[in-house]
Amino acid sequence: MSIHKEVIDGIYGMIHARHALLSCGWAQDVLVAIDGGIITKITCNAPCPQVATRVDTLLPALGNLHSHAFQRAMAGMTEHRKQGRDSFWTWRDLMYRFMDRLTPDQIEAIAAMVYVEMQEAGYxxxxxxxxxxxxxxxxxxxxxxxxxxxxxxxASRTGIGLTHLPVLYSYGGAGRMPLSPGQLRFGNDVDGFLTLLDAARAGLGALSADARIGIAPHSLRATSPQDLNAVLDHADGPIHIHIAEQPMEVEDIAAWLGQRPVDWLLHHVNVDRRWCLIHATHMTESETRAMAATGAVAGLCPVTEANLGDGPFNGVTYLAANGAFGVGSDSNVNISLTEELRMLEYSQRLRDLARNVLVVGEGSVGHRLYTGAARGGAQALGRNAGEIAEHRLADLVAIDSTDPALCALSRDQLLDGFVFAANDRVVTDLWSAGRHRVKDGRHVERRAVVAAYRAAIGDLMASL
Structure with a gap:
């Protein structure tokens, strides 16, 4: 294991984009200056200096707000139907058995592969x-x-911007049930978790200055009200929690705490803009509106939620209430920014038997989804990003509008085309806080990372 310190103050450069989506709207011939990983100046209708990196269309890059990196290694292994009804809970049992064999070296190699794929997808x-x-x-x-x-x-090897979220996982189920054998690698009481958190905070200094650390009480079923309040006293960054992902979870929490999980959380904890509620799939209309009013981010993972059969999020009510949202790849079964946004809208269409659902009033669905997820993802990760503007982090992605999937579209249609008609292959370049790690569609460390990943997976499979 090695962490290579990259001093963010040394990151500088210029990007010239034929078109760019700025905080004020579309502009052309845009020159973006970067110093210390920060956008320091934006000039429109500018000539392209010889030293600038030329791109076609520049967008604010999204943050992937929810990842369990190690699960990428089991993608495709849980799609064989067994006797009876498969569900999230049968998938979880398989995941526990797989995870129990992972070594630290393998976890590092898998995470690096995941982060390369995320950056190539535009995160x-x-x-x-x-x-x-x-x-x-x-x-x-x-x-x-x-x-x-x-x-x-x-994260250091790949250059991705990291918000690390150590998880408090104390119990095996609602009502302080003991951990099962498959959960023992997760388990900490409050004191053990705070010791872990202090050690993780100390190690963060080896990363670039844009790295962040928060906390993640896993879920109401894996903690208790007393433990949750104890760790929240030590939170000084983002707070993420799984909530209301499965109907059985909702039923178990209601039977134990007397309220549905979202309702209980909003009435017993100061949920505000620091919070990201992951999934929040099974909410009532009143819970949906109340959650939106807190300013917290709904952390949606549409591909995983579809893969696990979780159900669709109540997007119509939530966006009508001006709720913040972002997307993540969760189990990493398929790492694709465009697929996450597409699945989010399509899940609403399938449920409601309607088209162009996730826009309040009139407007571009692709624009609403992309820009909303950019802002919400940045908020959830505690990053000064989410739009192309001076004094923001240079979290930027370039796409090729001349690709056959996009070349017939106007600028106002481009994000619709990106979300619904194209795929991640149209991504040409990506910067994470100014670190230019994807060039011509490929991560600069791809070859070495893939080799390490294949070796790790070979050893892992031999041990099963």
Whole structure:
């Protein structure tokens, strides 16, 4: 394991875009100056200096607000139907058995592969919802943050912007049920979690200055009201939590705490803009409006939610109430920015038997989804990003509007084409806080990262 310090103050450069989506709208011949990973100046109708990187169309890059990187290695392994009815819970049992064999080296190699794929798909940053902390059987590593440091090493190697979210996971189910054998690598009581959090904070100094750390109480079923309040006293960054993903979860929490999970959380905790509520799939209309009013971000993972059969989010009511949202790739079964946004809208269309659903009034669905997810993702990850504007982080993505999937479209239709007609192959370049890691559609570390990943997966499969 190695973490290479990259000093953000040394990151500078210029980008010239034929078209760019600025905070004020579309502009042409845009020159963007970057210093210290920050956009310092934007000039429209500018000539292209010889030293500038030329791109076709420049967009604010999204943050992937929810990832369990290690699950990427089991993509495709859980799509064989067994006797009876498959569900999230049968998938979870398979995931536990797979995860139990992972070594620190393998976790690092898998995470690096995931982050390369994310950047090539157009994500400049990631929220790593990290809950594998211990050795097989629950034995602690000498350094309680050992596996967090492996995530740091993967982020350092790939250059992705990292918001690290160590997870508090104390119980096996609602009502303080004991951890199952498959959950022992996750488990910490409050004191153990705070020790881990301190160690992870200390290690963050090896990363670039845009890296952040938050906390992630896994879910109401994996903690308790007392433990949740105890760790919230130590939160000084983003706070993420799984909530209301499955009907059985909603039923179990209601039986234990006397309220549905979203309703309980909003009435017992100060949920505000620091919070990201992951999934929030099964909410009533009143819960949906109340959640939107807090300013918290709904962390939506449409591809995983479809893969696991979770159900669709109540997007119509939530957006009508001006709710903030972002997207993440969660299980990483298919890392694709365009697929996440497309699935989000299509899930609403299939449920409601309607088209162009996630726009209040009139307007471009692609524009609403993309720009909304850019702002919400930045908020959820605690990054000064989400739009192309001076003094913001240079989290930027370039796409090729001359691609056959996009070449017939006007600028006002371009994001509709990107979301619904194209795929991630139209991404040509990506910058994470000014770090230019994707060039001509490929990550600069792809070859080495893929080789390490294949070696790690070979060893892992041989151990199963």
């Amino acid at each position: 400049a940053s990631v929220g790593e919802f990290h809950y594998v902390h211990h050795q097989t059987g629950g034995r602690a590593y000498d350094d309680p943050a050992e596996l967090s440091l492996r995530i740091y090493a993967a």
